[in-house]
Amino acid sequence: MSDILDQLAATIATRRDADPQASYTASLLAKGPAKCAEKFGEEAVEAIVAAARGDRAALTSEAADVLYHLLVLLTAGGVTLDEVRAELARREGVSGHAEKAARKG
């Protein structure tokens, strides 16, 4: 059963070939990965501000924006949600300290 993130990722994938005039997602993807990354960064900062203020409603809304823009960024970079899931699964049960040490090499 697919959840809302799978459904949203599937919708975003259909926008790769959509008319940028008719779809915000298509217009963003047409601008390329750097623009998608910039938008993701902006939304992340807005989520940070909401969290720092302790504004629960704003954090919920901004987190939704962050997840949408992350899925757009992944699509622009050719990475699937399943690949991210696999990476998370690989890390399951590994302590954060060990993961950090492994990444440093």
Ligand SMILES: N=c1c2ncn([C@@H]3O[C@H](COP(=O)(O)OP(=O)(O)OP(=O)(O)O)[C@@H](O)[C@H]3O)c2ncn1[C@@H]1O[C@H](COP(=O)(O)O)[C@@H](O)[C@H]1O
């Ligand atoms: N979840 C979202 C979603 N979250 C945020 N946004 C858009 O992200 C934009 C971010 O707002 P900003 O003010 O920062 O950006 P902006 O000034 O509008 O645009 P920029 O020129 O700065 O890029 C807004 O236009 C929001 O509408 C989203 N746009 C689309 N979706 C989902 O994507 C689906 C497909 O959307 P379309 O591609 O537009 O059909 C929709 O059905 C929704 O489910």
